[in-house]
Amino acid sequence: MGFADAVKTCLRKYAVFSGRARRSEYWYFRLFLGLLGLVLGIVFAVVAGAIAGAAGASGSDSVSAGGGIAIIFLYLLVFAVSLAVLLPSLAAEARRLHDTGKSAWWILLELVPFGGIVLIVFCAMDSTPGPNEHGPNPKGVGGGYGQPPQFGGPNQYGQPGQYGQQPGQF
Incomplete structure (x- = not known):
């Protein structure tokens, strides 16, 4: 999943807390x-610096009314985006x-000092292979690496224990 696809997916699933997300999507x-x-x-910083520079150039120690309104607008913009x-x-x-x-x-660990470090580790972990209680693996079957090997079942030579051999005999 690419950068643009991940951003689109997360914004499309604006408040979807169910399901699973791949590492690439999250990061x-x-x-x-x-x-x-x-x-x-x-x-x-650029706008606030320009306003402060303009106020300093005019010999005033205070920010003009227009500059103050611009800074308040920027604060509100940053708050709204956040x-x-x-x-x-x-x-x-x-x-x-x-x-x-x-x-x-x-996620509540973020409220505890250094809890965010634990969450970073959890979010960096690999997916649990196969489906779990939250849905199918977004990578595909078996963690995205194909089917895990099956031991003890039939193979190209027949069933285990055929041809007179018992487990443990050579």
């Missing part, structure tokens, strides 16, 4: 959120935890 969406935050931070991506972020994390066989209630 690409987290990358998108980080880049979005970086862009908003740069825009905020609020808008909160639900899809939590939903993607819940689906990722489901993929590792964990409950979404583990």
Whole structure:
């Protein structure tokens, strides 16, 4: 799954907390959120710096009314974007935890000091192979690597124990 597909999937599943999410889907969406935050931070810093520079150039120690309104608008914009991506972020994390066989209630670890480190480890873990209580594996059957080998069943030489051999005999 590519970057754009992961972002589209997470935004399409805006508040879907059920099901499973692959590592690529989750981490690409987290990358998108980080880049979005970086862009908003740069825009905020540039605009606030320009307003402060204009106020300093005019010899005033205070920010003009128009500059103050622009900074308040930027604060509200950052707050609105943060609020808008909160639900899809939590939903993607819940689906990722489901993929590792964990409950979404583990998200509450973010409220505990250093609990986020545990969640990073959980979200970096591989999927549980095959289906689990949260749905089928998004990678496909058996963790995406094909069917696991079956031991003890029939093979190209017949059933185990045929031709006079018992288990343990050579």
